[in-house]
Amino acid sequence: MSISALSVAQIRALSTAAIQSLSTTSIQSLTTTQVAAFTTTGIGSFSSTQFENFSTTQVRALAATQIPSINSSVSFTSGQLLVLSAQQLSVMATAQIATINATSISSFSITQIGGFSSTNLSSLDQTQAGALTTTQIAAFSSAQVSGLTAEDIGELSSTQVSAFTKTQITRLGTESLAAFDATQITALSTGVLQALTTTQLGSLEAADVAEFSTSQLAALTTSQIRGLNTTFISGLSETQVASLTTTQLGALTNTNLSGLEATQSAALTTTQLRSLSSTQMQALNATDIGEFTTTQIASLTNAQAQNLSSTQLSGLADTQLQAMTATQIAAFSTTQVRKLTSEILSALDETRFGNLNATQVKALTTTQIGNFESADVAKFGTSQLAALTTVQVGALTASGIADLAATQMRAFATTQLNVLSSTYLNALNETQIAALTTTQIAGLSTTQAGVLSATNVEALTT
Known part of the structure; x- marks a missing residue:
């Protein structure tokens, strides 16, 4: 009698010994209904050698409850893996995921990849993760992306990272985003960068910030710039600071401006400086302004010069004071004039001092x-x-x-x-x-x- 003649009830009643005695011919004779009828204990009784004889049709017939119960020694063949449904893949145990080779990983369809749970994705080792194609990564669901850990991110190449979409990047946790290394950061497209939240940007380490290209920085929106923390700002190199657009500079908060290092302030171009509002100028500390070159000082607008505080003015070196133009000095308010220290007044040469008008002198x-x-x-x-x-x-x-x-x-x-x-x-x-x-x-x-x-x-x- 052929095994295919057994009823569902009889199949379910087979002992472990009976199942393990099934020959290749008997296994291949099992109908899809019979395959689906095996109990979890029964399906777990098949040896690795026996399971290799399951046809792709039989594998497709396995129920979601049966998949996790398959013997841990069993390794699905490449052919069997290709026919697994998203649901079947979603219930695989991590031990089973570990047996899938890199070639099979890269061969999975987008639908199949969609069946991977966050736990299963996280269980991929570096070789397996490295086998994921950019098409597969771009198809990750929000839930899958949210489940990626810092360790998972570390296993991805810069090419794989470049596949992240705008929607996906926003789902990454701050710890995961902070795990990006320099090459991964530079791989992100400007469009994807624009999708990052200020919280995500704030989670980046200084080394990552330093790797932003000028085009990537230029892509950041004013909303993103406005929400940056001082850690991000202080991580910018002088070249990066000089690459910020005037619109972006205008979006910087006073807190961020006050967080600029002296060398960063000195890197601002004259065009950038002139774009700062008077309020923003006042946010710069005396040390920052003290690092301005004479060219930068001379480029300040009259309105900016008029709003320099006594503390800021006191931080100017003699050479900086001598670099001030006649119109800048003439723009000083009477309040500013009254607060000029003896050192500042003495440092002004005859020409600069002579630019003080009658109203200023009376002050x-x-x-x-x-x-x-x-x-x-x-x-x-x-x-x-x-x-x-x-x-x-x-x-x-x-x-x-x-x-x-x-x-x-x-x-x-x-x-x-x-x-x-x-x-x-x-x-x-x-x-x-x-x-x-x-x-x-x-x-x-x-x-x-x-x-x-x-x-x-x-x-x-x-």
């Missing part, structure tokens, strides 16, 4: 003026001296006034000269006295005239 505090040394006072232009209030004139030191040139002396109005005390008048030299106009002399008070020294008077008569 100088008596403390600032009182700290002027002779060389500083000598930088005053005649129109600037004429703009000083009587209170400001009174704050000048005697030594400072003593070094004024003849042309500067003639710039004072009589009301300004009237505030000079005897100490100041006695400090004037003959040249300065002789430079006074008749109007200025006539404007001296009787008290002032009374303290003029013989030398002063002699200078008036010569």
Whole structure:
């Protein structure tokens, strides 16, 4: 009697010994109904040699409940593997997945690959994972991608990584994305990069960030840029910083700008710098601005210069101050002028100091003026001296006034000269006295005239 004559009930009743005694001919005679009728114990009784004799039709007949029960020593043949359904593959035990060779892995259809559970995908070893084709990877479901671990990512080549779609990349966990190495990062298309969330971008290590190409960086959207954390920003190289578009720079938050390293700030092009808003400029710390080249300083817009804080200005080197243009200095607000330190004012050369207009000069505090040394006072232009209030004139030191040139002396109005005390008048030299106009002399008070020294008077008569 042929085994094909046995009923379903009889098949289910076969003992392990009876099953293991089945010959190749008997196995090949089993109908698909009989194959599906074996109990999990029964199907697990077939040896590896016996199972090799199952036809592809018989393999297709195996129920989902039977697949995990197949003897662990059994290795599906390449032909058998190709006919497995997605459902059958989805229930395979990890031990069974481990027996599938790389050639068979790469031969699976997209439908079959879709049947792999996240657990099964994660169980693939490096050789198996390396056999996955880009077509197969591009077909991964969201659930499959979400299940990829950092170790799984590490097993993928840059070519395989390049197959990820926009939808897939957003499903990767932060730990998995952080596992990307430099070559994998560079393999991501600009379109895929644009799909990354700010949380995902923030999970990248500095070494990964440093591998972004300029075209990849340029592809990041303003929303992505706006959401970047300081870790990502600080990981950018000087070349990468210089490649950011003005639109991207405009999207950087004040926190991110304040997180720029000094060398990164120094890498900004003049076009990039000029695109920063006044608020963004204020977010840069003094150290960052202190690293600006003289070319960068000179490129600042008047609005940007006008919004530099006293702390930022105090961080400028003398060479940077001398690089400021006349229009930049003229743009300083009176509030800024009042906060300029003595060091900054002293560092301005005669040309830069001379760019201060009358309103700015009037804004100088008596403390600032009182700290002027002779060389500083000598930088005053005649129109600037004429703009000083009587209170400001009174704050000048005697030594400072003593070094004024003849042309500067003639710039004072009589009301300004009237505030000079005897100490100041006695400090004037003959040249300065002789430079006074008749109007200025006539404007001296009787008290002032009374303290003029013989030398002063002699200078008036010569």
